[in-house]
Amino acid sequence: MPRDFFNRQAADPGGLLTASPDAETPRFGTFAEQMRCSRTEEKENLHPYIQTLTIADVESCVALENAAFPEQERCSREKFVYRLTTCPEIALGLFSTSDSHGLAASSPTFPHARPPDSTHPAKKGVLIGHVSATQSAASLVTDESMEMPQDWQSRHAGSEERGQQEGGRTVVVHSVAVLPQFQRQGLGKTILKAYVQRMESSGICDRIALLAHDEMIRFYENSGFQNRGKSEVKFGGGGWSDMVSSQTSFHLTLASPCTNRLMENLQVYEFPDS
16 A cells, blocks of 8 residues: 655554545645646646656556657657666656546546555556666766667676666666646656655665756756766767766755745655565
């Protein structure tokens, strides 16, 4: 059963949190005011929560990626299967609960969504944003880190020269994506901030590296990343810049009050291992 780590202590004085993101999940009635981004009262129906991605989310990830990126920059289904199998612990999803009449019902990820628990099967956890990554021994993103071994299912863990390198101290982020219909609401900064905080607390890496086009450099700089100049990576046609967030900059200063307020209201759910 998912566990809610935020905003439910008052409703659960005993501290045993067993509630799921269902019809009883607190509706953020002031969400539109807090975000200062909402244009209609429908935004009050958004119930965001974060959760580690699993292989069960692969079709939702593919649908989100296809909606958010041009074809040459998308992660393929095969790579999602690889990454969500070999290193799901460093993949994070931003979900919203919705039924067939909810705000997220029209999203391309809704058909692939699954109920967060069996108590309210009509409510689905719809993926609206994600961060996908692998580990690397290199300090920057490389073309090799963007790839996957052809025989990865039969290779011994730790022997990879491409893709996921177990024990590598750099987390290479391949995707920071939000569905177009939910963009420009601070959700990109929200999931990025949550992701960096998770990496910091896990101790799994010394730095986070990613690629950015010119128009996105300022976004990542405002999120605590440093611009290391033009990247040599040719993926997607090239033209990238290397962005790195090291241990010393892990404490992000995301200046947007909208992002900080949403982080305060953001709920965290995790499924037990099965």
